[in-house]
Structures are given as C-alpha cells and as structure tokens.
Amino acid sequence: MACFFPFRCRARAQVLPCQESAFRVTLEAELKDPGTDWPLSQGWGLVVSSDEALRELVIVNIQESTSVKHWNLEHPECPIEVGQAILEVNGKTERNEMLEAPELWGKTAWKDGKVLIQMLIDVQLTPRQRSFFNLAIRRYDVVDEFLEATKVAHNVCMVEPCTICQEALDGSSDVVRLSCGHHFHKCCAQKRFFSQKNFRCPCCNNLLGGWN
Incomplete structure (x- = not known):
C-alpha cells in the first residue's frame, strides 16, 4: 500500500x-x-x-x-x-x-x-496469514491489471502533480490516466485502490470499477 x-x-x-x-x-x-x-x-x-x-x-x-x-x-x-x-x-x-x-x-x-x-x-x-496472503495477492493482481490498462506511455511528464503523493509527474515512473481524465503515478493509484473495494478517482470520486 x-x-x-x-x-x-x-x-x-x-x-x-x-x-x-x-x-x-x-x-x-x-x-x-x-x-x-x-x-x-x-x-x-x-x-x-x-x-x-x-x-x-x-x-x-x-x-x-x-x-x-x-x-x-x-x-x-x-x-x-x-x-x-x-x-x-x-x-x-x-x-x-x-x-x-x-x-x-x-x-x-x-x-x-x-x-x-x-x-x-x-x-x-501461520495458516491464517497464508490464506489471507493468497487472497491479498489475487486482489493486488486485479488492481494491477486494471491500472495497466490505463497506463500512458513511460517517461511522460505532466504539468500537474500526482494528487495522491503531491510529487511531480516527471516521468520517473509509470503514469496512469483514469477514464475521468485525471493522472496519477501508477504505484500511488495501486496503493489507493488496493485498500478499497471500489475504484474511485481520488480527485473527483468518480466510480471506475471494483473487484469481488
């Protein structure tokens, strides 16, 4: 996260x-x-x-x-x-x-x-931890697949910062463009969505998808 x-x-x-x-x-x-x-x-x-x-x-x-x-x-x-x-x-x-x-x-x-x-x-x-870990890995993969589909070209620089970490979108890491048009570092969005059942844009709260 x-x-x-x-x-x-x-x-x-x-x-x-x-x-x-x-x-x-x-x-x-x-x-x-x-x-x-x-x-x-x-x-x-x-x-x-x-x-x-x-x-x-x-x-x-x-x-x-x-x-x-x-x-x-x-x-x-x-x-x-x-x-x-x-x-x-x-x-x-x-x-x-x-x-x-x-x-x-x-x-x-x-x-x-x-x-x-x-x-x-x-x-x-422990067995309980292992069971939870397996579930968390599947959840992480779902989030990663969702964000991979929204990723823009590597090394793209943006004027506005990532509103999650407040750091510049300076091309040092992958950037995703959500369907609402807002941009974030992929790993920032990954952390945010990994902790949520539904994927909502951190800027406009637009519902983007989710996992079961």
Missing part, C-alpha cells in the same frame, strides 16, 4: 538480533532537505495488507526502495521479502496502530532530518 521511486536521499540499514523465525530491521534514510516531510514517493516500498482477523501486517509487494534493496544486499541471511508478516512497527504491535503509523509510509521526518523505521518481521506465516 505504498508508492516508491528512486531515492533522492541516502539510506542505510542496520541489523538487530534475530530470534527464531523472526528478525528485527532498522532502516534509516537521511533527507536532502532536513525538517521537511518525507514525500510518499520516497517511502520504504512496502505494500502491506491486513484484516480484522489478523493482528499482523502481511507484505504483499515490495516496490522500488533503496533502503530495502540495501538491506537485502547487506543481510542476505534475513532479507525483507513478499510473503512475510510484520509483527511490530516502531514499538507498535496492534494492527490499526501499525497500519496508521506514519513511519511505515515515510510521511514523518525527524527534526534532525532523518526518517527511521524499526520492524519485527516473521518469515513463517
């Missing part, structure tokens, strides 16, 4: 002790302009999902993320991958608190110009 482009900031990762099938991750990114909010398009790359039956967040997709890429290169013994469960985000263990944690989406910057996220990740899904 997130959208990510190549970073303009420097990122580094730090490993914490692993426990059984779970391991702790600390990702840190330094902002180019300290004191400003970290744009959504420069988050951690994690598309996560959950429902009321789960206390954990399940990683459904990992979009382009420098921090996660660096982590996986530096720590091949415990990589961050699709199909893992996030048990904790910056000390928060309740599902809603983790989903709403601004750190998960990179929306909050520290006063010293750094964004930090600490996660406890479990590589072994």
